[in-house]
Amino acid sequence: MLSYIISLIGLLLLSCIVQQFLPPIAPWYGARVLVLPLVVLCGSATVSTAAMLILAFLGGFLWDSQHIIQHPTLDPAVFAPPSDSLKFGYSIILYAFMGFLMQGIRPMFQEGKWYLSAGLTGVAIFLYLFAEHLLRSFVRGSLDFDNGMINQIGMTSLFTMLASPVVFWMLYRIADLCGHEISD
Amino acid sequence: MRPFNFFALLLFTAGLVWVFTLSEDAVRQVQKAYYSAISPMISKGAKAEKFAHDFIQEVEHSSDLKKQLEQSQRERDRFKLIASRVRELEGENNELRSALSFQKQTEFDVIASRVIRRQPHLWNSTIEINRGAGEGMGVSLCVLASNGGLVGRVSLPGDNVSSVLLITDEESQVPARVEGTSEVGLIVGQRTAYGESLKLRLTYLSKNAILKKGMNVYTDGRGKLFPANIPIGTIDEFEAGPVYGEAEIIPAVDFNNLKTVFVITDITGD
Numbered sequence: 001m002l003s004y005i006i007s008l009i010g011l012l013l014l015s016c017i018v019q020q021f022l023p024p025i026a027p028w029y030g031a032r033v034l035v036l037p038l039v040v041l042c043g044s045a046t047v048s049t050a051a052m053l054i055l056a057f058l059g060g061f062l063w064d065s066q067h068i069i070q071h072p073t074l075d076p077a078v079f080a081p082p083s084d085s086l087k088f089g090y091s092i093i094l095y096a097f098m099g100f101l102m103q104g105i106r107p108m109f110q111e112g113k114w115y116l117s118a119g120l121t122g123v124a125i126f127l128y129l130f131a132e133h134l135l136r137s138f139v140r141g142s143l144d145f146d147n148g149m150i151n152q153i154g155m156t157s158l159f160t161m162l163a164s165p166v167v168f169w170m171l172y173r174i175a176d177l178c179g180h181e182i183s184d
Numbered sequence: 185m186r187p188f189n190f191f192a193l194l195l196f197t198a199g200l201v202w203v204f205t206l207s208e209d210a211v212r213q214v215q216k217a218y219y220s221a222i223s224p225m226i227s228k229g230a231k232a233e234k235f236a237h238d239f240i241q242e243v244e245h246s247s248d249l250k251k252q253l254e255q256s257q258r259e260r261d262r263f264k265l266i267a268s269r270v271r272e273l274e275g276e277n278n279e280l281r282s283a284l285s286f287q288k289q290t291e292f293d294v295i296a297s298r299v300i301r302r303q304p305h306l307w308n309s310t311i312e313i314n315r316g317a318g319e320g321m322g323v324s325l326c327v328l329a330s331n332g333g334l335v336g337r338v339s340l341p342g343d344n345v346s347s348v349l350l351i352t353d354e355e356s357q358v359p360a361r362v363e364g365t366s367e368v369g370l371i372v373g374q375r376t377a378y379g380e381s382l383k384l385r386l387t388y389l390s391k392n393a394i395l396k397k398g399m400n401v402y403t404d405g406r407g408k409l410f411p412a413n414i415p416i417g418t419i420d421e422f423e424a425g426p427v428y429g430e431a432e433i434i435p436a437v438d439f440n441n442l443k444t445v446f447v448i449t450d451i452t453g454d
Binding site: 020070133 | 188189191192193195196199200203204206208211212214215218219222225226228229232233236237240303306307308310323324339340349353354355357359370375387388406407408409
Protein backbone atom coordinates (compact mmCIF):
# COMPACT_ATOMS: atom_id res chain seq x y z
CA MET A 1 0.00 0.00 0.00
CA LEU A 2 2.76 2.45 0.99
CA SER A 3 4.82 1.78 -2.13
CA TYR A 4 1.68 2.32 -4.24
CA ILE A 5 1.01 5.71 -2.62
CA ILE A 6 4.65 6.75 -3.12
CA SER A 7 4.36 5.70 -6.78
CA LEU A 8 1.17 7.75 -7.07
CA ILE A 9 3.00 10.79 -5.70
CA GLY A 10 5.76 10.14 -8.25
CA LEU A 11 3.13 9.98 -10.98
CA LEU A 12 1.68 13.26 -9.71
CA LEU A 13 5.09 14.96 -10.04
CA LEU A 14 5.53 13.44 -13.48
CA SER A 15 2.14 14.79 -14.51
CA CYS A 16 3.35 18.33 -13.66
CA ILE A 17 6.09 17.85 -16.23
CA VAL A 18 3.83 16.20 -18.83
CA GLN A 19 1.38 19.11 -18.46
CA GLN A 20 4.07 21.45 -19.85
CA PHE A 21 4.14 19.47 -23.09
CA LEU A 22 0.40 19.54 -23.73
CA PRO A 23 -0.62 22.54 -25.81
CA PRO A 24 -4.15 23.96 -25.98
CA ILE A 25 -6.25 22.42 -28.75
CA ALA A 26 -7.03 25.57 -30.72
CA PRO A 27 -9.78 24.22 -33.03
CA TRP A 28 -11.80 23.09 -29.99
CA TYR A 29 -12.05 26.36 -28.08
CA GLY A 30 -8.48 26.13 -26.77
CA ALA A 31 -9.39 23.08 -24.66
CA ARG A 32 -6.68 21.31 -22.68
CA VAL A 33 -6.07 17.89 -21.25
CA LEU A 34 -5.59 18.53 -17.53
CA VAL A 35 -3.23 15.72 -16.59
CA LEU A 36 -2.50 16.69 -13.00
CA PRO A 37 -6.17 16.89 -11.87
CA LEU A 38 -6.77 13.67 -13.81
CA VAL A 39 -4.07 11.81 -11.86
CA VAL A 40 -5.56 13.08 -8.58
CA LEU A 41 -9.06 11.97 -9.64
CA CYS A 42 -8.11 8.56 -10.98
CA GLY A 43 -5.77 7.96 -8.05
CA SER A 44 -8.58 8.89 -5.64
CA ALA A 45 -10.68 6.02 -6.96
CA THR A 46 -7.95 3.51 -6.16
CA VAL A 47 -6.90 4.43 -2.61
CA SER A 48 -8.34 4.93 0.87
CA THR A 49 -9.77 8.26 2.05
CA ALA A 50 -6.58 9.15 3.93
CA ALA A 51 -4.38 8.58 0.87
CA MET A 52 -6.88 10.50 -1.27
CA LEU A 53 -6.49 13.50 1.05
CA ILE A 54 -2.70 13.34 0.66
CA LEU A 55 -3.11 13.28 -3.14
CA ALA A 56 -5.57 16.18 -3.07
CA PHE A 57 -3.26 18.23 -0.85
CA LEU A 58 -0.18 17.68 -3.00
CA GLY A 59 -2.11 18.07 -6.26
CA GLY A 60 -3.72 21.35 -5.18
CA PHE A 61 -0.43 22.66 -3.80
CA LEU A 62 1.44 21.96 -7.06
CA TRP A 63 -1.40 23.32 -9.20
CA ASP A 64 -1.56 26.60 -7.29
CA SER A 65 2.23 26.89 -7.33
CA GLN A 66 1.96 27.15 -11.07
CA HIS A 67 -1.28 29.07 -11.51
CA ILE A 68 -1.70 31.64 -8.74
CA ILE A 69 -0.46 35.10 -9.68
CA GLN A 70 1.29 37.03 -6.93
CA HIS A 71 1.18 40.80 -6.91
CA PRO A 72 4.06 43.04 -5.87
CA THR A 73 3.48 45.43 -2.98
CA LEU A 74 1.44 48.21 -4.56
CA ASP A 75 0.97 51.80 -3.49
CA PRO A 76 -2.60 51.88 -2.03
CA ALA A 77 -2.93 55.55 -3.04
CA VAL A 78 -2.66 54.59 -6.71
CA PHE A 79 -3.85 51.00 -7.08
CA ALA A 80 -7.19 49.48 -6.12
CA PRO A 81 -6.91 46.90 -3.30
CA PRO A 82 -5.95 43.56 -4.88
CA SER A 83 -8.96 41.76 -3.44
CA ASP A 84 -9.75 40.18 -6.75
CA SER A 85 -7.52 37.13 -6.55
CA LEU A 86 -7.99 33.67 -5.13
CA LYS A 87 -5.89 32.66 -2.14
CA PHE A 88 -3.00 30.24 -2.65
CA GLY A 89 -4.30 26.82 -1.63
CA TYR A 90 -7.91 27.07 -2.84
CA SER A 91 -7.31 24.26 -5.32
CA ILE A 92 -6.56 21.88 -2.43
CA ILE A 93 -10.16 22.24 -1.26
CA LEU A 94 -11.54 21.75 -4.78
CA TYR A 95 -9.34 18.69 -5.31
CA ALA A 96 -10.50 17.21 -1.99
CA PHE A 97 -14.15 17.67 -3.04
CA MET A 98 -13.43 15.97 -6.37
CA GLY A 99 -11.59 13.21 -4.50
CA PHE A 100 -14.61 12.60 -2.24
CA LEU A 101 -16.80 12.46 -5.35
CA MET A 102 -14.58 9.75 -6.84
CA GLN A 103 -14.51 7.90 -3.53
CA GLY A 104 -18.33 7.82 -3.64
CA ILE A 105 -18.32 5.30 -6.50
CA ARG A 106 -15.19 3.49 -5.37
CA PRO A 107 -17.17 0.32 -4.51
CA MET A 108 -18.28 0.10 -8.16
CA PHE A 109 -14.73 0.76 -9.31
CA GLN A 110 -13.56 -2.09 -7.10
CA GLU A 111 -16.11 -4.33 -8.81
CA GLY A 112 -14.28 -3.63 -12.08
CA LYS A 113 -16.66 -1.01 -13.48
CA TRP A 114 -13.81 1.39 -14.27
CA TYR A 115 -15.79 3.00 -17.11
CA LEU A 116 -18.18 4.55 -14.55
CA SER A 117 -15.21 6.16 -12.80
CA ALA A 118 -13.84 7.27 -16.16
CA GLY A 119 -17.19 8.96 -16.91
CA LEU A 120 -17.22 10.54 -13.49
CA THR A 121 -13.76 12.07 -14.06
CA GLY A 122 -15.30 14.10 -16.91
CA VAL A 123 -18.16 15.24 -14.67
CA ALA A 124 -15.76 16.03 -11.82
CA ILE A 125 -13.42 18.05 -14.08
CA PHE A 126 -16.40 19.99 -15.43
CA LEU A 127 -17.63 20.73 -11.87
CA TYR A 128 -14.09 21.65 -10.81
CA LEU A 129 -13.56 24.12 -13.66
CA PHE A 130 -17.06 25.51 -13.29
CA ALA A 131 -16.57 25.97 -9.51
CA GLU A 132 -13.19 27.61 -10.21
CA HIS A 133 -14.83 29.99 -12.68
CA LEU A 134 -17.58 30.81 -10.14
CA LEU A 135 -15.01 31.43 -7.39
CA ARG A 136 -12.98 33.71 -9.63
CA SER A 137 -16.13 35.55 -10.69
CA PHE A 138 -17.26 35.86 -7.07
CA VAL A 139 -14.03 37.43 -5.80
CA ARG A 140 -13.96 39.79 -8.77
CA GLY A 141 -17.56 40.81 -8.34
CA SER A 142 -18.90 39.99 -11.80
CA LEU A 143 -20.59 36.83 -12.97
CA ASP A 144 -20.11 36.23 -16.68
CA PHE A 145 -21.45 33.25 -18.58
CA ASP A 146 -20.93 32.99 -22.26
CA ASN A 147 -20.96 30.16 -24.75
CA GLY A 148 -17.23 30.44 -25.39
CA MET A 149 -16.43 29.85 -21.73
CA ILE A 150 -18.90 26.96 -21.36
CA ASN A 151 -17.57 25.36 -24.56
CA GLN A 152 -13.99 25.70 -23.36
CA ILE A 153 -14.82 24.09 -20.00
CA GLY A 154 -16.91 21.38 -21.67
CA MET A 155 -14.29 20.46 -24.24
CA THR A 156 -11.53 20.47 -21.62
CA SER A 157 -13.62 18.08 -19.47
CA LEU A 158 -14.32 15.86 -22.49
CA PHE A 159 -10.69 15.60 -23.61
CA THR A 160 -9.53 15.01 -20.04
CA MET A 161 -12.16 12.31 -19.60
CA LEU A 162 -11.05 10.61 -22.82
CA ALA A 163 -7.53 10.41 -21.38
CA SER A 164 -8.71 8.80 -18.13
CA PRO A 165 -8.65 5.14 -19.32
CA VAL A 166 -4.92 5.56 -20.03
CA VAL A 167 -4.34 6.80 -16.47
CA PHE A 168 -6.47 3.99 -15.02
CA TRP A 169 -4.48 1.46 -17.06
CA MET A 170 -1.23 2.94 -15.69
CA LEU A 171 -2.60 2.78 -12.15
CA TYR A 172 -3.54 -0.89 -12.56
CA ARG A 173 -0.02 -1.61 -13.80
CA ILE A 174 1.57 0.29 -10.91
CA ALA A 175 -0.75 -1.47 -8.43
CA ASP A 176 0.32 -4.85 -9.87
CA LEU A 177 3.97 -3.93 -9.53
CA CYS A 178 3.47 -2.68 -5.95
CA GLY A 179 1.26 -5.60 -4.95
CA HIS A 180 -1.60 -3.22 -4.15
CA GLU A 181 -5.14 -4.62 -4.42
CA ILE A 182 -7.38 -2.20 -6.32
CA SER A 183 -10.29 -4.51 -7.12
CA ASP A 184 -12.08 -6.84 -4.71
CA MET B 185 -16.08 7.57 10.35
CA ARG B 186 -13.10 5.38 11.09
CA PRO B 187 -10.60 6.86 13.59
CA PHE B 188 -7.79 6.67 11.03
CA ASN B 189 -9.79 8.64 8.48
CA PHE B 190 -10.75 11.17 11.15
CA PHE B 191 -7.07 11.59 12.00
CA ALA B 192 -6.21 12.00 8.30
CA LEU B 193 -8.93 14.63 7.93
CA LEU B 194 -7.52 16.50 10.94
CA LEU B 195 -4.04 16.45 9.41
CA PHE B 196 -5.46 17.59 6.06
CA THR B 197 -7.23 20.50 7.76
CA ALA B 198 -4.03 21.43 9.62
CA GLY B 199 -2.15 21.38 6.29
CA LEU B 200 -4.83 23.55 4.74
CA VAL B 201 -4.58 26.09 7.57
CA TRP B 202 -0.79 26.14 7.11
CA VAL B 203 -1.11 26.81 3.37
CA PHE B 204 -3.76 29.53 3.81
CA THR B 205 -1.64 31.32 6.41
CA LEU B 206 1.54 31.33 4.33
CA SER B 207 2.89 34.84 3.94
CA GLU B 208 3.09 36.40 0.46
CA ASP B 209 6.87 36.10 0.57
CA ALA B 210 6.66 32.42 1.45
CA VAL B 211 4.22 31.80 -1.42
CA ARG B 212 6.56 33.68 -3.76
CA GLN B 213 9.46 31.49 -2.64
CA VAL B 214 7.39 28.33 -3.17
CA GLN B 215 6.35 29.48 -6.65
CA LYS B 216 9.89 30.54 -7.54
CA ALA B 217 11.26 27.14 -6.52
CA TYR B 218 8.52 25.36 -8.47
CA TYR B 219 8.99 27.55 -11.55
CA SER B 220 12.78 27.13 -11.48
CA ALA B 221 12.36 23.36 -11.22
CA ILE B 222 10.05 23.11 -14.22
CA SER B 223 11.50 25.88 -16.40
CA PRO B 224 13.67 23.47 -18.47
CA MET B 225 10.48 21.51 -19.17
CA ILE B 226 8.65 24.72 -20.12
CA SER B 227 11.30 25.44 -22.78
CA LYS B 228 10.87 21.95 -24.21
CA GLY B 229 7.08 22.17 -23.81
CA ALA B 230 7.12 25.38 -25.82
CA LYS B 231 8.83 23.54 -28.66
CA ALA B 232 6.18 20.81 -28.47
CA GLU B 233 3.46 23.47 -28.52
CA LYS B 234 5.01 25.14 -31.56
CA PHE B 235 5.27 21.79 -33.34
CA ALA B 236 1.59 21.02 -32.60
CA HIS B 237 0.54 24.51 -33.72
CA ASP B 238 2.50 24.22 -36.98
CA PHE B 239 1.07 20.75 -37.56
CA ILE B 240 -2.55 21.94 -37.10
CA GLN B 241 -1.89 24.90 -39.37
CA GLU B 242 -0.40 22.57 -41.95
CA VAL B 243 -3.46 20.29 -41.77
CA GLU B 244 -5.84 23.23 -42.15
CA HIS B 245 -3.72 24.60 -44.92
CA SER B 246 -3.68 21.24 -46.72
CA SER B 247 -7.45 20.98 -46.56
CA ASP B 248 -7.85 24.47 -48.04
CA LEU B 249 -5.42 23.59 -50.75
CA LYS B 250 -7.38 20.47 -51.65
CA LYS B 251 -10.58 22.47 -52.11
CA GLN B 252 -8.81 24.89 -54.35
CA LEU B 253 -7.30 22.10 -56.43
CA GLU B 254 -10.78 20.70 -56.96
CA GLN B 255 -11.72 23.99 -58.59
CA SER B 256 -9.17 23.32 -61.35
CA GLN B 257 -6.96 26.26 -60.52
CA ARG B 258 -3.81 24.34 -59.75
CA GLU B 259 -1.33 26.54 -61.42
CA ARG B 260 -2.78 29.83 -60.23
CA ASP B 261 -3.04 28.56 -56.66
CA ARG B 262 0.59 27.54 -56.66
CA PHE B 263 1.55 31.12 -57.43
CA LYS B 264 -0.90 32.34 -54.84
CA LEU B 265 0.84 30.19 -52.26
CA ILE B 266 4.23 31.49 -53.28
CA ALA B 267 2.95 35.05 -53.07
CA SER B 268 1.46 34.35 -49.65
CA ARG B 269 4.74 32.90 -48.42
CA VAL B 270 6.58 35.95 -49.75
CA ARG B 271 4.10 38.21 -47.94
CA GLU B 272 4.61 36.20 -44.76
CA LEU B 273 8.39 36.51 -45.07
CA GLU B 274 8.01 40.20 -45.86
CA GLY B 275 5.86 40.65 -42.76
CA GLU B 276 8.35 38.76 -40.64
CA ASN B 277 11.17 40.83 -42.12
CA ASN B 278 9.33 44.07 -41.34
CA GLU B 279 8.63 42.90 -37.83
CA LEU B 280 12.27 42.05 -37.21
CA ARG B 281 13.31 45.41 -38.70
CA SER B 282 10.87 47.22 -36.44
CA ALA B 283 12.07 45.19 -33.43
CA LEU B 284 15.67 46.04 -34.24
CA SER B 285 14.90 49.69 -34.74
CA PHE B 286 12.86 49.77 -31.52
CA GLN B 287 15.80 48.39 -29.54
CA LYS B 288 18.08 51.05 -31.11
CA GLN B 289 15.68 53.95 -30.60
CA THR B 290 14.17 53.32 -27.18
CA GLU B 291 15.29 55.50 -24.30
CA PHE B 292 15.22 52.52 -21.91
CA ASP B 293 17.68 49.71 -21.37
CA VAL B 294 15.81 46.78 -22.83
CA ILE B 295 16.37 43.09 -23.38
CA ALA B 296 14.77 41.58 -26.48
CA SER B 297 12.92 38.33 -25.76
CA ARG B 298 11.07 35.81 -27.86
CA VAL B 299 7.55 34.75 -26.88
CA ILE B 300 7.79 30.99 -26.49
CA ARG B 301 4.29 30.22 -25.19
CA ARG B 302 0.97 32.06 -25.19
CA GLN B 303 -1.72 31.51 -22.61
CA PRO B 304 -0.12 28.55 -20.83
CA HIS B 305 -2.96 28.59 -18.27
CA LEU B 306 -6.65 28.02 -18.76
CA TRP B 307 -7.79 31.28 -17.18
CA ASN B 308 -4.98 33.81 -16.81
CA SER B 309 -3.72 36.02 -19.66
CA THR B 310 -0.01 35.33 -19.55
CA ILE B 311 2.81 34.58 -21.95
CA GLU B 312 6.17 32.95 -21.40
CA ILE B 313 9.39 34.47 -22.76
CA ASN B 314 12.81 32.93 -23.34
CA ARG B 315 14.71 35.03 -20.77
CA GLY B 316 15.16 34.14 -17.12
CA ALA B 317 16.64 35.44 -13.90
CA GLY B 318 20.14 34.66 -15.19
CA GLU B 319 19.66 37.24 -17.94
CA GLY B 320 18.45 40.02 -15.68
CA MET B 321 14.74 39.20 -15.43
CA GLY B 322 13.12 40.21 -12.16
CA VAL B 323 9.64 40.47 -10.68
CA SER B 324 7.53 43.39 -12.02
CA LEU B 325 9.88 44.45 -14.82
CA CYS B 326 7.91 46.25 -17.52
CA VAL B 327 7.45 44.55 -20.91
CA LEU B 328 6.90 46.41 -24.21
CA ALA B 329 6.04 45.38 -27.76
CA SER B 330 8.13 46.34 -30.77
CA ASN B 331 5.75 49.24 -31.54
CA GLY B 332 6.49 50.63 -28.06
CA GLY B 333 3.08 49.67 -26.64
CA LEU B 334 2.69 48.27 -23.15
CA VAL B 335 2.46 44.48 -23.00
CA GLY B 336 2.56 43.78 -19.25
CA ARG B 337 5.00 42.98 -16.46
CA VAL B 338 7.16 40.03 -15.49
CA SER B 339 5.20 38.10 -12.86
CA LEU B 340 7.46 35.12 -12.30
CA PRO B 341 11.10 34.89 -13.42
CA GLY B 342 12.44 31.34 -13.77
CA ASP B 343 16.01 30.22 -14.49
CA ASN B 344 15.82 30.52 -18.25
CA VAL B 345 12.19 31.46 -18.93
CA SER B 346 9.86 34.04 -17.37
CA SER B 347 6.13 34.43 -17.12
CA VAL B 348 4.64 37.79 -18.15
CA LEU B 349 1.24 38.94 -16.89
CA LEU B 350 -0.44 40.76 -19.78
CA ILE B 351 -2.29 44.02 -19.18
CA THR B 352 -5.37 42.25 -20.59
CA ASP B 353 -5.56 39.97 -17.52
CA GLU B 354 -8.25 40.82 -15.00
CA GLU B 355 -5.66 40.94 -12.22
CA SER B 356 -3.51 43.51 -13.99
CA GLN B 357 -3.70 47.19 -12.99
CA VAL B 358 -1.90 50.01 -14.79
CA PRO B 359 -2.15 53.68 -13.75
CA ALA B 360 -2.94 55.65 -16.90
CA ARG B 361 -3.77 59.10 -18.25
CA VAL B 362 -5.70 60.30 -21.26
CA GLU B 363 -3.67 62.49 -23.59
CA GLY B 364 -4.77 66.11 -23.78
CA THR B 365 -6.94 65.93 -20.64
CA SER B 366 -6.42 65.88 -16.89
CA GLU B 367 -8.12 62.49 -16.65
CA VAL B 368 -6.23 59.72 -14.86
CA GLY B 369 -7.43 56.24 -13.97
CA LEU B 370 -6.54 52.58 -13.78
CA ILE B 371 -6.35 50.28 -16.78
CA VAL B 372 -7.67 46.79 -15.98
CA GLY B 373 -8.04 43.75 -18.21
CA GLN B 374 -11.39 42.27 -19.11
CA ARG B 375 -12.53 38.67 -19.22
CA THR B 376 -13.08 37.56 -22.79
CA ALA B 377 -14.44 34.35 -24.24
CA TYR B 378 -12.09 32.15 -26.23
CA GLY B 379 -11.43 33.68 -29.64
CA GLU B 380 -12.80 37.14 -28.77
CA SER B 381 -10.59 40.18 -29.22
CA LEU B 382 -8.89 41.28 -26.02
CA LYS B 383 -10.28 44.34 -24.26
CA LEU B 384 -9.08 46.86 -21.70
CA ARG B 385 -11.07 49.12 -19.41
CA LEU B 386 -9.99 52.49 -18.03
CA THR B 387 -11.71 52.92 -14.66
CA TYR B 388 -11.93 55.61 -11.95
CA LEU B 389 -12.31 58.45 -14.45
CA SER B 390 -14.41 61.43 -13.43
CA LYS B 391 -18.05 60.83 -14.38
CA ASN B 392 -18.31 64.04 -16.38
CA ALA B 393 -15.09 63.53 -18.31
CA ILE B 394 -15.22 64.65 -21.93
CA LEU B 395 -13.48 61.90 -23.83
CA LYS B 396 -13.66 61.21 -27.53
CA LYS B 397 -13.13 58.07 -29.51
CA GLY B 398 -9.52 57.74 -30.69
CA MET B 399 -7.90 59.70 -27.83
CA ASN B 400 -4.58 58.19 -26.82
CA VAL B 401 -4.04 56.60 -23.40
CA TYR B 402 -0.58 56.41 -21.84
CA THR B 403 0.91 55.15 -18.59
CA ASP B 404 1.28 57.99 -16.10
CA GLY B 405 4.09 56.62 -13.94
CA ARG B 406 2.14 56.72 -10.66
CA GLY B 407 2.92 53.83 -8.32
CA LYS B 408 6.34 53.40 -9.99
CA LEU B 409 5.39 50.00 -11.39
CA PHE B 410 5.42 51.19 -15.01
CA PRO B 411 7.41 54.12 -16.46
CA ALA B 412 5.39 57.12 -17.65
CA ASN B 413 4.33 57.87 -21.25
CA ILE B 414 4.17 54.34 -22.63
CA PRO B 415 1.30 53.93 -25.12
CA ILE B 416 -1.48 51.65 -23.89
CA GLY B 417 -4.20 52.15 -26.48
CA THR B 418 -6.94 54.45 -27.73
CA ILE B 419 -10.39 55.22 -26.35
CA ASP B 420 -13.22 53.35 -28.02
CA GLU B 421 -16.20 54.26 -25.86
CA PHE B 422 -16.86 56.24 -22.67
CA GLU B 423 -19.60 55.44 -20.15
CA ALA B 424 -20.45 57.79 -17.29
CA GLY B 425 -21.39 55.88 -14.11
CA PRO B 426 -23.05 57.19 -10.91
CA VAL B 427 -19.69 57.75 -9.20
CA TYR B 428 -16.96 57.17 -11.76
CA GLY B 429 -16.67 57.10 -15.52
CA GLU B 430 -15.26 54.13 -17.42
CA ALA B 431 -13.86 53.85 -20.91
CA GLU B 432 -13.29 50.88 -23.17
CA ILE B 433 -9.81 50.89 -24.66
CA ILE B 434 -8.50 49.36 -27.86
CA PRO B 435 -4.99 48.10 -27.00
CA ALA B 436 -2.02 49.54 -28.86
CA VAL B 437 -0.52 46.06 -29.01
CA ASP B 438 -1.79 43.16 -31.12
CA PHE B 439 -1.69 40.54 -28.35
CA ASN B 440 -2.65 37.70 -30.70
CA ASN B 441 0.47 38.21 -32.80
CA LEU B 442 3.14 38.93 -30.23
CA LYS B 443 6.42 37.35 -31.27
CA THR B 444 9.14 39.56 -29.86
CA VAL B 445 8.89 41.68 -26.70
CA PHE B 446 11.27 43.98 -24.86
CA VAL B 447 11.81 43.90 -21.12
CA ILE B 448 12.85 47.21 -19.58
CA THR B 449 15.67 46.57 -17.16
CA ASP B 450 16.21 50.21 -16.20
CA ILE B 451 13.11 52.42 -16.00
CA THR B 452 15.08 55.62 -15.34
CA GLY B 453 15.82 55.86 -19.04
CA ASP B 454 19.39 57.02 -18.45
